[in-house]
Amino acid sequence: MALTTDALIRLTAAEMAAKLRTGEITSVELTQAHLDRIAAVDDTIHAFLHVAADEALETAASVDALRAAGGAEAESLHPLAGVPIAIKDLIVTKGQPTTAGSKMLKGWMSPYDATVVEKVRAARMPILGKTNLDEFAMGSSTEHSAYGPTRNPWDITRIPGGSGGGSAAAVAAFEAPLALGTDTGGSIRQPGAVTGTVGTKPTYGGVSRYGAIAMASSLDQIGPVARTVEDAALLHEVIAGYDKKDSTSLSETEYPEGKIPTFSSAASTKTAAGLRIGVIKQLQGEGYQSGVLARFHEALDQLRQAGAEIVEVDCPSFDYALGAYYLIMPSEASSNLARYDGVRYGTRVVPEEGPLTIERVMGATRAAGFGEEVKRRIILGTYALSAGYYDAYYGSAQKIRTLIQQDFDAAFEQADVLISPTSPTVAFPLWEKLDDPLAMYLNDIATIPANLAGIPGISVPGGLSEGLPVGIQFLAPAKEDARVYHAAGALEQLLNDTYDAPLWAQIPALEEVTR
Template sequence: MADQTSDLTASDLTRRTAAELADALAAGETTSVELTTAHLERIAVVDAAVHSFLHVDAEGALAAAEESDARRARGEAASRLDGVPIAVKDVLTTKGMPTTCGSKILEGWVPPYDATVVQRLRAAGLPMLGKTNMDEFAMGSSTEHSAYGPTRNPWDLDRIPGGSGGGSAAAVSAFEAPLALGTDTGGSIRQPAAVTGSVGVKPTYGGVSRYGLVAMANSLDQVGPVTRTVLDAALLHELIGGHDPLDSTSIDQPMGDLVAAAQQGAAGDVRGLRVGVVKELTGEGYQAGVQERFDEAVAVLVEAGAEVVEVSCPNFVHALAAYYLIMPSEASSNLARFDAMRYGIRVLPDGVDAPSAEEVMRATRDAGFGDEVKRRIILGTYALSSGYYDAYYGRAQQIRTLISQDFAAAFTQADVLVSPTAPTTAFKLGEKLDDPVAMYLNDLATIPANLAGVPGISVPSGLADGLPAGFQVLAPALADDRVYRVGAAVEAALTDRWGGPLLGQAPALPTTEVAR
């Protein structure tokens, strides 16, 4: 450790928030090399149990950390978070680092370019620890559909960490990374955040660039932060957000002062805010403990001066069915690019001396895609086929319009809408693998936001039967600051009640030194 730094231990460093680490760097209390080394050491001893990471780039992360320390020594920090390490979901392209999307069909593929959000991380000086595990091509709610094995929930290693971005959420929850990036197509940031006790944000659609995100469903996918606090999420969101001319869906509008909104909420300032409890996203079908924690979170908003009203969004009950027609339809089109000719693995069919391109494509897709991906490709192709397009995909898009209208009507009555993030806490690994419909129901409360493109946040609401539950806040498009304000208010009030952050109550993980 450099002479000018304090004697902070690795444990201290890995358990501090990103904002606290940034302040320690600015004050000269530690260095980026120390921070990055502490997190790499944490990964080395706990990731054998959790399996958050598919690839760890220790050399690249430490090199970036050294550059960050040199900038700070010159008084030229690239951003407030310069030097704070981060993990990135393996669905975002990273130049010089593998991007597999959790699939065998992309095993070993190293992209020649960075996603825009990755470029922005590099420009802001954040060392990238590595790529996190995920359901194959983001198709799943449990991170059990990764071709490289499941990720486990740090709160209970026999349970799922949510999906598809369970790797990012578990990395943050297990203190392997202070920050992570995820993607949210139907809840893949917010649902993992809920079941791991972390914070997850789905920005307004188009508010964060999707360039370099390996698409599952173009009209639904959105990159967003996974962190341990609302303030950390706001800091990261401001770094990665903003217009990108390389993304045709990017919105050329200011995102607002998200950090100020989080700080306002943390100070308890929600007086006069109208909070709408969505009738269709509570009650029957929700685990009793999850509902109790939700009701308590609503109560703290009332105590802080917010006005609570019940709102009805009747078409939300059709959101799940519409989503599981729209999403597979777009996925079946997007995944057609994996044809064994341009990138990824190539498998030759057995017993064929001179196979045709079609035969090679068939053999490669059979070997490279997992069962869940094949299921959704088949479903989506069927929904788009001649004779069925209007009956399935067309009707699903009509439902999508009605859901957007429900949101518009609800936001005339309330400034934000709230619900539990997920109907239950984390379930056991393997418990729902044989029942896809039961698995899909985990996205019940998160899907409407993706269909309408509105922003949402999940913050911890406490423990239900010893496991984390999440509180979801939704706001109108481009009003991302509202979700930070309300999320931070709930976080601050509940943290005071708990006597400290929820993650401080998580059980210790087994440690096993792993050579990398």
């Protein structure tokens, strides 16, 4: 019996892949089902900035043709061949616009693909389009996009997190089974938490950053967005690996066993027995909503009952992580964004009056092309790097970064993985914090330390508070990404056994929400 469109889009990516391999469904059917879903709901959700229907269907048709022909080529197809995917619009994609959510790059077409996009194309995964984000990835709510905010499918009056709210919302709303995001201070994990999806920040250097428009080069990392831990692990396997075009890329020999782990095998372990899980003292308590803490402690109880050893770890330098991050990140951003000068590429604004100089063109272009949050961070970063203040601000922040890395080293001597809430709150209403930057920045308090240390992290759904998703974060030592998939897969299984259906399957039908 043929699956309905609604049934098709609600399969996991692993289930889609299995049905494609057996011929129960075709990639064209699957891709068209997601394109139909985008057409039906994205006017409300606004997860996509660009939809590449023709390209996606062409890729899908080529996969179907190869499978129908059989033979060696069909046998060599990647396991996820034919499964559609969405790409955050910070990742350059040849043949599709890449805007970074900014007027500065409106309509810009990249002449090349990011390495992760090359890998997605090599796996023959149809690219549905580019997803919305806070401008140049600067924000925690996807309200700072120059093209309008994305809405949370759980409650369209609320934010989907940021900066990668478009990718998370697309996956949560069944517009795409998988997506790519970038995580500089939590921009994959925090949207995952508030939309009830799974988001992974790989070890720094574990996935090539070549072709990701840089905000803060020592912090940025591309990673997967999915509805299940297994799906995230499968996508991580597609995009992981050494890239000579990225000077920070890790070679396989740098991993503990001299090769990149099989993340999907770790995700399928689904047992907490024997795991040592460290509860981070500093990432709970004041500032965290009571419902978030309740779900967090329930998750701890379930893990303990399943055989995990729960210990508390003290990471005192984490108290300074937020301040250090908001000096390092804008400092690097101010340098990276200097290239948008109205001369080389992108938007150019010519002053109507006065002499025509490069300085005046640059000033007019940046004034018109950048939004308020981007300007705020450029000014902050430029000040922190200025003569007389460099050591006091940027230099001191880097010293805190070293202390945070040392705290992690000490914590991982006591535990295999660390655990915390991903975000201190559930999704807040649109516009509630837009005029209060500090309140917005506090949403990243639990996710920032992992970026400062370069370690892997994952957010997995941990239940509901006030009818909205709560995220649970697992962290592991650098290059031990398999550990976060093991722990997250175990918790996911425990929660699936507790509830009648996985959290992502409980989302209110969008048609009902928007009725």
